[in-house]
Amino acid sequence: MVRGTAVKGRPNKVMRLLAEKYPTKESVYEQLIYLQSRLSLPKGIEHFMSDLHGEYASFFHILNNCSGVIREKVDYVFGERLSAEEKAEFCTLIYYPKEKIEQMASKHQNTPEWYRRNLSQLLELSKLMSYKYPASKVNGFIPKRYEAVIVELMNTRPEADNAQFVYHKRLLNTIVQIDSGADFIEAFTVLIKRLAVDRLHIVGDFFDRGNRPDAILNLLMKHPSVDIQWGNHDVLWMGAALGNEACIATVVRNSLRYNNTDVLERGYGISLRPLTTFASRIYPDANPIKAAEKAITMMMFKLEGQLIRQHPEYQMDSRLLLDKIDFRSSHAVLGDGKRYELESAYFPTLDEAAADCYELTEKEAAIIADLKSYFEESTVLRRHVDYLYQKGSLYTRYNGNLLFHGCVLLNDDGSLRTITYKDRDFRGKGWFDYCDRLAREAYLHHTAEAVDFMYFLWCGRLSPVSGREFKTFERAYIPDESTWKEPADPYFKYVNNEDTCAMVLQEFGLDAQKGHIINGHVPVKVKKGETPVKAGGKAIIIDGGFCKAYHSKTGISGYTLISNSRGLRLLQHQKIADVREALRENHDIESVSETVELQTCRTTLGDTDEGRLIQDEITDLYNLLLAYQNGLIKPQE
Template sequence: MTDLHYLRLLSRSYPTALSASAEIINLNAICCLPKGTEYFFSDLHGEYDAFSYLLSSASGIIRDKIEDLFSRSVSVKEREELAMLIYSPADTLARFRGDLDDEAYDNWCRIAIYRLVQVCKVVSSKYTRSKVRKKIPPNFSYVIDELLHADTEENKERYYEEIICSIVTTGTSEAFIIQFCSLIRECSVDMLHILGDIFDRGPHADRILDELRRFHDVDIQWGNHDITWIGAYLGNQTCVASVLRRGVSYNNFDQLEDGYGINLRPLSMFAAEVYRDDPCERFAPHILDENEFDPVDAALASKMHKAMFIMEMKLEGQLLRRHPEYGLEDRVLLSHIDFSAGTLELDGRTYPLLDRSFPTVDPADPLKLSEEEQELMDRLTASFQHSNLLGKHIRFLLSHGGMYKVVNGNLLYHGCIPMTADGAFESISLDGKYLSGRAYLDALDAKVRAAFYAPAGSMERESAVDLCWYLWMGPKSPLFGKSKIAAFERYFIAEPETHVEIYNPYYTQVQQRAVCEMILREFGLDPAHSHIVNGHVPVKEREGESPIRGDGLLFVIDGGISKAYQRQTGFGGYTLIYNSHHLALAQHKPYSQIKDNPRNSAPSVRIVETVPKRVLVGDTDTGAKLREQISCLQDLLTAYREGVIKEQNE
């Protein structure tokens, strides 16, 4: 029998044999429901508009339900309008309100509510009524619950019709429709998996994280971009400089200043003064999105970009000197420059520099920040650490995130499992121990948490915070897995061979089924029933690359949701969908095309694996937890019946 102390605690929630029996019945019934839909994203890179649309549409799942329900009774145009209403209710309502008179608009709302009820019944059919009730917006909880079930009961037809008429006549139809559409969207996706790189390049990672915090069931596998933001919030100045350099270079001023409240005025003043005679042409920002609240002149942004990069190189060199165990002395590039000749020694060769203006660099001590630079970095770091919203987002990344996740037979991680050229797990030194595979990722996960939770000022914390930078771009980092980030070379050296970043052997080895099987077994999974899902490296499908590797065991779902990658990939990103019938890969159009032509927004969906029998809740990780609960409740029931624990009847 389960530990008696635990059973006594359990009896507080189930004080009688009858209440314990009722819960056993309930949990057994839940195990027989179909599993909910899992939805996988990777490499969002701040693209809030694209992410919000793809999440709202559930990669075409909602549109498929509409087709199943109404393809024979409703016109194509009306089916498209119903889909857009569910995806973007406020915008759709505003459009129809402007096109119709009051009577026609009320009638349109009445019909829309009838149809929304039918869609909601279908997408919520996998759940218990109690689970659906928990998702229902509180303002209309009673009304929505009645609409979802009243018309199935005899003698309630007029009651059902009167509810809808009253919604319209009381003038609450718009608020009701908006909240009802939200419920449909929530019921369409049961679990949300984000495989890293929420931050950088795109304009609003802050809004993505706000959206994720509102979602009912979400997990995050950290990406290397995310980990630098964690390091920046924890006060690592190398990470602060790295994050700001990328933010400035991609014109993300709205996110930095308006979103997170990072005060960039000291940086702009410093850059304008120090680089006033330098056009900084090689540091022109990538303007993929215009700023709404904090527009910055491109010429000034170029100067800010260069100022941040030089400080980043200095701080990076200092960090690498603190950590010779990283083995990256060759990346302390400022120390390899001959400033009088304007050349850089790299890998045994000497290259001329395209830009020789280094007004803040002392050739005698090139890694030392000037007094003004140090004061600026202290102020910028304080701004990161005092950002209330960023603090909430970093805590969310820690509470809902990790280096990897095993869920329902799938292994999720962002980048790679470091490997050798012969296909074995690479053994890597960390804190005096050689680790590989799962043990290495577990140790890194613990180190990231130590960066946040270890005592302030302790060596453990300082070492762990510095490791956040290594995880961003270290060759043995499973979040990165390349020889280097060749940013300095791209800025300062013309020769293209210096720009090459060599990938870890993992990225070619996983083309082999045997290697993927080895990885799955390393994480306790059966290759016959499991898959690997990861991102990090955009799939160049227009060049013949496939997102499916290892004979169908691995899916790379970084397909270019970020506009910065769409020239390489040729489309607008992948999402992966795992429901009770199959595993499907959706390829999306770029969001710019969807926005311009929302009726032509359907993704290309291919079923990559069909399950032999429908997957039930009882077949999932949730089902395993429910069976544990059932076992404990059965022990409690036995304890009640044998008198070991007394019932608490009123």
Template sequence: MKDLKYLQLLADQFPNIPAVSTEIINLKAILNLPKSTEHFLTDLHGEAEAFKYMLKTASGVIEYKIDQIFSDSLTDTEKRELATLIFYPKSKMKELHARGGIPPEWYKEALDYMVRISQEVSSIYTRSKVRKALPEEFAYIIEELLHIKKGDPNKKDYKDQILTTIIEIDQAENFIISLSELIQSFAVDKLHIIGDIFDRGPAPDVIMNVLKNHHNVDIQWGNHDILWMGAALGQKSLIATALRIALRYGNLEFLEEGYGINMRPLARFAMSNYQKVNSEIFKPKLIERELDQDEINIMTQMHKAIAVIQFKLEGQLIKKRPEFKMNEALYLEKIDYQKGIIVLNGKEYKLTDSDFPTIDPQDPYRLSSWEEEVIEQLRYSFRNNDRLKADIRFLFNNGNMYRKYNGNLLFHGCLPMNEEGSFSAIEVEGKKYSGKNLMDFFDDVIRRSYSNPDSNHNFKDWLWYLWRGELSPLFGKEKMTTFLRYFTEEDKSELYLEKKNPYYQAREKEYICKKILAEFGLNPETGHIINGHTPVAEKKGESPIKGNGRLLVIDGGISAAYHEKTGIAGYTLTYSNTKMRLISHEPFISKKNALHKDSRDTISATDVLRFEKPQKIADTDIGKKLGEDVKYLMQLLTAYQDGIIKEKYPG
């Protein structure tokens, strides 16, 4: 038998016929369980509270289950009360206590409802998987409750006594909290994050903490994630960019308290060198938050100081890496510092802020000695930070440029294309990369940048290219016009145009989407492409469904910074054993608001796909792997039966 060596190794785990037979029976049974639900989110941009709420609600899955179970027995208001108890059990019960206390009858009813929901959401999993997920302190009792069938007359008194005793011994609230966590965990088995955890919002560190503790998550990197991954590895241009964006949105708290980044060197430098700042340009954009005037003033100065450092560092990098073909962005050498103008394509544009005390017009990209000191101190702070290191390690270990999962293709931005619909190519050291090979090339570069952060190959420079390069699948635009938006007049809109890659028009066509799916070895007739990165302007009539349903854009603007543009607060996608459903969300205001709402949080839900018959685990990627396992186990069973491999029994 050609697989004999593998079978002999397998025999160590399953040493005899009963052992291998048991495993074959188990795996074949698992293959016939329903496919579990996947949950897709993207472009979280530091909006931790909105993100956590979407996880708690499973984007409406839990409320859908409540509707199914209690369709005739509860009113809409009672269903919402039950839902908020599951989402925020501690807060809900604290509120009820404040209103005058909670009677035993309420506890018993709530426990009964939550047991029924727990039974429903856990029913598609094996007992073994459910048992492993139970809280250790209550595992035995919860397992008993989960396996009492509804209406079983032989177990009615038994169940009632369990619930009554839980209340009598003052454990009802702990059980409600445990059941809430169980429901939230089992409502969705797999979480996909399609990029951009960082920037704009106030708490990306909190999001990372949630993801690190999630039971089953994968990440497709976005350009803002790569920005922070490169910054954490010490790439100076990306450090400056990450800080500039944080200051632009007034988010110092997560830098200093969340990640322990020492901002004092930059603050001292800015206060000494940038007293003259156009505050209309550099004051922080505060969204749903307030800061006192002193904080705003110092952030305004720091914002300009780090922006100038960023543009200097980028200029140095562009000159060092001519293969990036980004000379157009060498803006500092196009300024007439005496006249306060910049010359672009033969035209003069007046600068909105012409005070550059640290720029030498003869050598505009050279950092001053104080700037050098500041960026080195910041670099040390980024690279020697245990919390940031742990988060970035998680991103590298759990992330990819793209992922193929259950027949679908997940990636953040685009697959760079030419106008005629062919895949764009980038040439590196005489070799061209396009399509899937381009994605694989960048995936390899990212991993090398992490495993060899101080390599002479300068892999970290490619991370900066991924952040803003023309053929970066994560950026997807011809150029980035940040400098021009800062330093030229607002009515010069022609300067600000960031032309999107032709992919964004091509993806409207079904044949292009099918071509991309085929490029990655997926079935173009059944697969879907799932993207983030570009907020869908729903209020202008844009649809998130492209290519006749073959491609779904699920960035509808979870970030508060996009709500005005999109008119909603983000899309999410759920993929169960019966359907693929696209959900649009209302803005998340606060936990308090969520607790007191008497309506759903979702604006609409669209069934993108319905299956003629429910999918089973056998239809999934995991099912294919389990099928392979069964094949080898069957070979091992035959080897035992034929005497090719000898059985082993204890004793």
């Protein structure tokens, strides 16, 4: 259907609005020429990362070096003109300009010649990297206060004409003479990093395990082009910020368990003092952190038990185990009907004679109420949750690819599973859409049902961001490790099957031949021979273990998937340098590159989602031009 056409000889609303924006035929000509030409440019570079889990140092370096892309461009541009040591130092300057300049100044090596040489090299690199973008877009990437001078430098051609050579040299010399070299170096590095990555996709899980998810979000909020697919650890924190008490207890327990309480106390201003004081009194023989973990764990089991009983539609009764404890024999009866010995039967806040073992004691209730007020009133946490809702969703369809964190629920035979919830049936995309709607209802309207639902999203067996049955009670209290195995959705097996991936892509309205499924959630154990590329390249699992707690399992330090105009490439990060190491030794990220898909024809902007929107605008502009030519609308002179 052609958009923007006139109806019954009268211009419609779209046409009238376009005529206000482009009031002359000349302005329409100009925009049509610009838009038609843009469609032929190569598509922008997309980077995909997942499961950052609070590892700020690793993420900071990867964001600064654009997953190694900048080093590749430096090698390409300067080749043998620079030695390996010179290129390494130049790359470090791009990654950490302020710190590198300070280091050079401390050694009295930041001479005028040093500034001129590096500015010239940064300019050369920027020019090459800008060729796939229209000039107007490149100008938008430059920090505004330096835009006029940098645009002028980008447009000089010193190799073509002596006058241009002199002009170019004078521009650089003047920058250095007026002592603004450091400022312009920083501005050029901002431009280069923006040219290197056009779109950043984070496929879930900012929180837990690592100690600085808050710093990651602060950094990401400055990035101009980001989308986020929520992971189960994200919805856990989102639920906690919205006041879900079971989510609050779980967040606190996870932070204590991984010894990263700084994110709570310093990052978000959430005090744990009442909890630790209480815990030290009831567990006097344990160290304060372990005592607090024990205390909040019992509160968590009580609170989640209350939610599970209130919401049988969650289908999580297998987690109701506090009432299955036999205190006299120190055993618990699990879902298989068998009795398992407990590691300890000392539960000072659990009264076997109480009418309801899932009810908090008076002191526990006071501690949870105190924690809840901190979570709800933390302005920093609120700002981060606002950002996650603004930029995030349960899934994203982008340029023909399907991005989600967890799984599409399947039956044992690989078909789409039907989930009955509140007397309604859902499956596939419909279940994702319903869960997304309830998560937003919790944020926008704060209804009790929706806020409760955030706990289900975090750990429900039928949650699309979880997809497995948690065994938290068993892992906490039962030493028999056979009880720890967590049954997972058949999706995690069938994702290796090409027909299954095709079915999932079609379910979400995507081309099964051209599209890919990109998700995280399950660490890929590379050291055991696992591969992230599934189903002949139709699915890519990009959880490579950014978190240090997973390095021993995965054997690597994370993945970055790169989509450019030539196809898909997966970077397997072996070792990620931190800031101090990079500055001291000019060390960089160590990665192994694997081509996932190589296209015979270059993908242009016209082949992308943005290109289709541009094509719609072009259609409207042609209709406006026709209206001008036919006299239906009178153009301005």
